[in-house]
Each structure stands twice: as C-alpha cells, then as structure tokens.
Amino acid sequence: MSAFPIDYAAVFQALPGGVLLLTPQLVIADANEALLWRAGRERHELIGRPLFDVFPDNPDDPDASGMRNLRASLERVVATGVRDSMALQRYDVEAPGRPGTFEERYWSPVNTPVLDADGRVRLIVHRVEEVTEIVRAGAGDHPVDRVRMEAELYTRAQDLQEVNERLRLAQVREREVVLALQEAMLPAPVPVGHHRAAVRYRPAVGALNVCGDWYDLADLPGDRMAVAVGDVVGHGLAAACVMGQLRSALSAAARVADGPARALEVLGIYARSVDGAESTTAVQAVIDWSTHTLSYSSAGHPPPALLHPDGTVELLDGATDPPLGARPEHVDRPEAQVAFADDAVLVLYTDGLIERRLEDIDVGLARLAEALTRHRGADAETLADALLADLLPPGGATDDAALVIIRL
Structure with missing residues (x-):
C-alpha cells in the first residue's frame, strides 16, 4: 500500500489520454476529462448509455469498420480476460451540435479488463489516443496521397484483424489438444x-x-x-x-x-x-x-x-x-x-x-x-x-x- 493517500477518482480524471470505463455489456460507466474533450461530449451524454449508441459508425460511409472492429476487440476482452491492443483505426465521430455530420478521426485504442476476485471481467478500461493530426500530416496535401494513406491504414487494420482471428483459432486448437492430452494421461x-x-x-x-x-x-x-x-x-x-x-x-x-x-x-x-x-x-x-x-x-x-x-x-x-x-x-x-x-x-x-x-x-x-x-x-x-x-x-x-x- 502507498504511504500517501491517493484520490484515484481525481487521478482518473487527470489522465492525459482519453479513457472510458465500460461494463461487460459495453455500457459507459465513466469517462475522464481527456476523453470528453476529444469527443466533444458532456458527461451526461455518455454515462449509462451503450457505447455504440453514443459513438456509431458514419451511416454515409459504406466502408466504415471502426465500430465493428472495436466491438470485436471488446468482446474478446470480455471472453478471455486478456488485454487487446488494436491497430490504428479510422472511426469518424459525430460533430458536436451537428447531428448527422461526421468528422474524420483516427484513434489508437487499447482495451484492458478489470477482473474481480474470481477472475471475471467486471469493467473494461478503453483507452484511446487520437492521432488524427499525425495521420493527416503524414498523408500530405495531395488527394492521391490522402487516398493512399487511408488505403494503407485500412489494409493494416484488416491484416491485423486476420492475424488476431488466426491467433484466436490457434489458441482454441491448442486448448483442445491440451485437454485431450490431459484426458489421456x-x-x-x-x-x-x-x-x-x-x-x-x-x-x-x-x-x-x-x-x-x-x-x-x-x-x-x-x-x-x-x-x-x-x-x-x-x-x-x-x-x-x-x-x-x-x-x-x-x-x-x-x-x-x-x-x-x-x-x-x-x-x-x-x-x-x-x-x-x-x-x-x-x-x-x-x-x-x-x-x-x-x-x-x-x-x-x-x-x-x-x-x-x-x-x-x-x-x-x-x-x-x-x-x-x-x-x-x-x-x-x-x-x-x-x-x-x-x-x-x-x-x-x-x-x-x-x-x-x-x-x-x-x-x-x-x-x-x-x-x-x-x-x-x-x-x-x-x-x-x-x-x-x-x-x-x-x-x-x-x-x-x-x-x-x-x-x-
């Protein structure tokens, strides 16, 4: 234990990176100030609401995959109790005060489980760093450069999804082999x-x-x-x-x-x-x-x-x-x-x-x-x-x- 009393609620709010606390049902339990500022939202707009009701995909973008990718990551964390670091994601956000208008945004998310004494997932710490300006700077001003950058980001995200799925299947197969081996021995x-x-x-x-x-x-x-x-x-x-x-x-x-x-x-x-x-x-x-x-x-x-x-x-x-x-x-x-x-x-x-x-x-x-x-x-x-x-x-x-x- 620390020799100094620590106000962990104040620490949570002061974290420089954006953080959401989610329930296993993917309902928002809390959000820190950095997340509210990045998302352009008030606290009452988030707390107690399902995550993907607050942050849906852009309905006008048929290739939008941010919500699907994030949901898959969060569900893996709930199922396995293991932290999941996601690839760089394009996940557009609805502009504050302008319903239906989505702004192009890029994020680097990490999802970490909080376990209870029995090892069950009680909360998920969803940490995101916005890298929109870095991506835009790297893409250059020419439209062809922008398209090339977006295509590369999308390809990397899809490749990582495929790698994660192969890893999951390999883990399932290893579990089956181990259980069969133990049963035999x-x-x-x-x-x-x-x-x-x-x-x-x-x-x-x-x-x-x-x-x-x-x-x-x-x-x-x-x-x-x-x-x-x-x-x-x-x-x-x-x-x-x-x-x-x-x-x-x-x-x-x-x-x-x-x-x-x-x-x-x-x-x-x-x-x-x-x-x-x-x-x-x-x-x-x-x-x-x-x-x-x-x-x-x-x-x-x-x-x-x-x-x-x-x-x-x-x-x-x-x-x-x-x-x-x-x-x-x-x-x-x-x-x-x-x-x-x-x-x-x-x-x-x-x-x-x-x-x-x-x-x-x-x-x-x-x-x-x-x-x-x-x-x-x-x-x-x-x-x-x-x-x-x-x-x-x-x-x-x-x-x-x-x-x-x-x-x-």
Whole structure:
C-alpha cells in the first residue's frame, strides 16, 4: 500500500489520454476529462448509455469498420480476460451540435479488463489516443496521397484483424489438444482394490489458461492405497507435457518407495532433469485400512482435508515442505501420520478449487471446510459434484482444479 493517500477518482480524471470505463455489456460507466474533450461530449451524454449508441459508425460511409472492429476487440476482452491492443483505426465521430455530420478521426485504442476476485471481467478500461493530426500530416496535401494513406491504414487494420482471428483459432486448437492430452494421461476413475474414489478435473476458462494439474491413484500391497495430486507452474501444452512426466514418475515412485515422503524425494530428484518442472507442488498420501492410519507428505501443496464422521474437518498440514526443486541440495522431506475412523472422507485438491485473486488462502480453506461439513452425508461422487458447484465461480475459474475424494 502507498504511504500517501491517493484520490484515484481525481487521478482518473487527470489522465492525459482519453479513457472510458465500460461494463461487460459495453455500457459507459465513466469517462475522464481527456476523453470528453476529444469527443466533444458532456458527461451526461455518455454515462449509462451503450457505447455504440453514443459513438456509431458514419451511416454515409459504406466502408466504415471502426465500430465493428472495436466491438470485436471488446468482446474478446470480455471472453478471455486478456488485454487487446488494436491497430490504428479510422472511426469518424459525430460533430458536436451537428447531428448527422461526421468528422474524420483516427484513434489508437487499447482495451484492458478489470477482473474481480474470481477472475471475471467486471469493467473494461478503453483507452484511446487520437492521432488524427499525425495521420493527416503524414498523408500530405495531395488527394492521391490522402487516398493512399487511408488505403494503407485500412489494409493494416484488416491484416491485423486476420492475424488476431488466426491467433484466436490457434489458441482454441491448442486448448483442445491440451485437454485431450490431459484426458489421456489422467487415470480413469476405476476402483482401486475394493475402494472407490471420485475424481474430477475442471480446466480453467480461457484459451491459454489450461494448466498442468493432475491426480493419481495407486493400489499398494496389503489393504493400502496411494493417492496424490499435483500442480505444474505454467499453462498450455508445455505444462501439460510436464504434468504427464511428473505424474508417471510419482505413480511409479509411490509403488516402491517407503512412504509418501520418500516418493516425493524421488520425484524431486527427477524433476531437476525436466524443463519446466521447477516449483511444481504435489501432495502424496498413503491410506492403510488395516491400521486405520493415513501417512502424508506435501511439497508446497495446499493441505489435504480429512472430514471426520462428526462433521469436523482436519487440515493435514503437519508435513509441509517447499515445492519441487526449491532447494539447491537434497533434504529429507517430512512425513506425518493421522488416524481415521470408518466413514471419514479424505479430500485432495489443487489450488484452483480454493484460491481466489486478492483473497487470503485461509478464506478459501474455510470455505472448503464449511462445504465439506454441510455435505458430509453424501457419497463420494455426490460430494465431488457438490464441492465443485459450491467452490468454483459460476463463470469458471482462471486456474485449473483437480479433486480426489475417498470415503474411508
């Protein structure tokens, strides 16, 4: 926080560039003085009105594309939550006091989302710099020069639109490839021994936001099961590939290592040889039904939750260590053990289920505990669906979420 009190409303009005604040429905919420001066409008003419009612295209210009281009950019920002810088636009403006008379104007726009704690777009900052005089000076006085300049600007705008559309399609295809790859690498929810687990994976919203979350279940000798979840830093195809390598390595280590801490130590050593595996978090637990004990170890991951039959929730945070690759040298990882009663529930998850932007993680953990207590009588499959419905934002989260639930 700043040591000096700041009047952000005054700062907004004093910005030298023209700025509009728009709602996701493209209604004008506010405008600064520079924008009002450039557009030749009074505040009451803008606030609360749809953007394109105030600034329509010139109806007498059949080639006018400013409104279409701007709408496409703003809708991309709302859909993706990502800033969009537009090409130079010719967007004529109705002359103040002369309805139906449009003045030739050129603008350089940038549209930036303002996100809430759940990653949803609440406002769009539409910043524009007017460059009309620069364009006119560059075009020269001869009519042929003017036509050539306008044609070049139009061509550049159309080329950028085509590039943006190709980029969008490439992002959609990458998302489809990543999701298919993750689906192929994550194990199917089949019974392990005579015990059944409910598993869920929910990808993040946005073309490039699919990340490297994973879960794994392994049948061990005796009446035991190893269960793990992990989260690779990064997103897209690279993170998914790293996820596949680490999940397979931990699954193999869990079958031969002497407990979850040793399994994570093996994974940590292996992760040093995998590009992109640095700072991956993971938690491994081994359930032993013959002794009614649960051993666990965490590499920087949010704590598993143990829902007891009486409805109390215990966060398993007694064996937490830094993420993979965080230490330059090998150090033994800690391991803890806890007893459980029949009909208890073990919940492992990734941070996308509980964390929200600008919110302390303890708030998300409390929200998880409350939901578990409220749904404690549900079977594993029903409980998994209830947790996703209660904890994930209605419009989808900006981070992946993996979830494993086992009724003990």
